[in-house]
Amino acid sequence: MIAKIEKKLDHYYYHQFMGAVLYGVILAIALNYFWKPGHIYSSGFTGLAQLIDTLTHGRVSVSWGIAAANLPLLLIAALKLSKRFAVFTALAVILSALFVPVFSTSIVLTPDPLICAMFGGALNGMAVGTALRFGVGTGGLDIIGMLFKMKFHTKVGSVNLAFNALIMVGAGLTYGWQYALYSIIGVVVSAHFIDVFYTRQQQIQEMIVTNKPEMMCEHIQQKMRRGVTIIDSAHGGYTGKDKAVLLTVVTQHELGDLREAIHEVDPHAFYSESKVEHTGGRFFEPEP
Incomplete structure (x- = not known):
């Protein structure tokens, strides 16, 4: 070790x-x-x-x-x-x-x-x-x-x-x-x-739609030091199945790790990314 x-x-x-x-x-x-x-x-x-x-x-x-x-x-x-x-x-x-x-x-x-x-x-x-x-x-x-x-x-x-x-x-x-x-x-x-x-320094907001929210949240938090917000009771308009929506913000530098974590838990999860101009509250900044 x-x-x-x-x-x-x-x-x-x-x-x-x-x-x-x-x-x-x-x-x-x-x-x-x-x-x-x-x-x-x-x-x-x-x-x-x-x-x-x-x-x-x-x-x-x-x-x-x-x-x-x-x-x-x-x-x-x-x-x-x-x-x-x-x-x-x-x-x-x-x-x-x-x-x-x-x-x-x-x-x-x-x-x-x-x-x-x-x-x-x-x-x-x-x-x-x-x-x-x-x-x-x-x-x-x-x-x-x-x-x-x-x-x-x-x-x-x-x-x-x-x-x-x-x-x-x-x-x-x-x-x-x-x-x-x-x-x-x-x-x-x-x-x-x-x-x-x-x-x-470039921040990306990730929206993830999955039917494995707890596993996804735990895996992301284990892989990187980022919080995840789970929005329950989402409903697929095409599939008719219940889903959960996860929101998190990472840096561009961490984006590859996040995508890998998503794929490891749920290869069929839908996710989208958008640039963030500003964050407030407790966003972790790694030591330079």
């Missing part, structure tokens, strides 16, 4: 480590191959580090800016979120700071700022969203976003978008206002891809 638990923990930490590595590599590629040649500023603290690098004429590099700007938030993450989350976030920040000069290149794939903004934003959103999905923070605004989400149930990508006005003004003053507009496009694309890849 103990060996099984240790194996599961090792597997979990392996995914977190790989999430940190992937984030560092993808961010470095986005910065060196798209943002720099396109004169595009990123969102969040990476964009702030780019702005500091520009204003200091390279005396404070992007790598140093990323590391220095994130230090206070890493301390906050350790206190307010979790120490484990803070450790892997620190790893992601350090790796991204190290990989930026490693992937530095003189190759220009395209000088088109619109293409650079869109592809750089997509890569950044994919990197951040994937890291968060594996329980790894990337520092900066995603920590602030997670704190806002815990408090106000606000999506991470939307919070990031709201905090980037200053960076866009810096882009406009430095390269010209057309590049600020291109950077805004990159930020919007990045925010969208964060919400696409960070499936833990």
